[in-house]
Amino acid sequence: MPYGLGIAKGMMVTLRNLVRKPVTVQYPEQRVAQHHRFRGEDFVWYEERCTGCASCAKYCPQGIIKIVTSPSGEMTQEGEKYHLDVFDIEIARCMFCGLCVEACPYDALHMGSGFERARPRQSDLVISVDELKASAKKPSTWFRPQLQDRGYDPFQPGDDVTWQDAGREKTIAPTYEEMLQRWVQGR
Numbered sequence: 001m002p003y004g005l006g007i008a009k010g011m012m013v014t015l016r017n018l019v020r021k022p023v024t025v026q027y028p029e030q031r032v033a034q035h036h037r038f039r040g041e042d043f044v045w046y047e048e049r050c051t052g053c054a055s056c057a058k059y060c061p062q063g064i065i066k067i068v069t070s071p072s073g074e075m076t077q078e079g080e081k082y083h084l085d086v087f088d089i090e091i092a093r094c095m096f097c098g099l100c101v102e103a104c105p106y107d108a109l110h111m112g113s114g115f116e117r118a119r120p121r122q123s124d125l126v127i128s129v130d131e132l133k134a135s136a137k138k139p140s141t142w143f144r145p146q147l148q149d150r151g152y153d154p155f156q157p158g159d160d161v162t163w164q165d166a167g168r169e170k171t172i173a174p175t176y177e178e179m180l181q182r183w184v185q186g187r
């Protein structure tokens with residue numbers, strides 16, 4: 001290599017980055033746009049859909065969901081819906097895999113979209129049932145394509161999402177005509 005070529009190449013890299021538009025922003029005054037499928041560090045929970053079955057806790061590979069239930073006397077014909085006494089999620093150990101959401105048979109639990117829940121103490125990083133009850137119903141569109149299809153964005157101001165809109169059973173299930181088209185006529 002000719003003498004000085006390495007220095008020239010290094011200087012070119014420096015010059016190129018000198019005129020490049022910065023990719024950093026002055027957070028929190030400035031914010032980068034988050035993707036609507038972003039799996040945040042909070043959860044959206046629809047109490048009216050939760051039966052206390054604890055499937056989410058059983059599927060969590062980290063074992064960080066603690067559920068304590070008691071008989072509620074509601075929906076006894078269907079097998080009884082439990083009352084949730086404790087529903088703690090130890091968010092400090094969560095890896096945001098979403099398996100708890102996938103495991104929920106009643107679409108009661110959804111990934112949230114927040115990212116500013118930092119706390120000085122690990123013991124404060126537990127989402128309690130009261131926090132779940134009070135949290136805004138702004139689920140991530142991850143695992144909820146119907147929300148994405150209708151242009152919903154959890155980072156935009158707007159109404160909370162109802163469980164009917166967020167759930168899979170009514171919105172994703174194809175109609176008879178759609179199934180006919182997909183599996184019979186379309187073949």
Ligand code: SF4
Pocket residue numbers: 059060061062063064065089093094095096097098099100101
């Ligand atoms: S996202 Fe994953 S690690 Fe976090 S609570 Fe759910 S199953 Fe557990």
Ligand code: SF4
Pocket residue numbers: 049050051052053054055056057067103104105106107108109
């Ligand atoms: S959130 Fe879903 S999986 Fe978890 S206890 Fe409630 S109904 Fe069961």
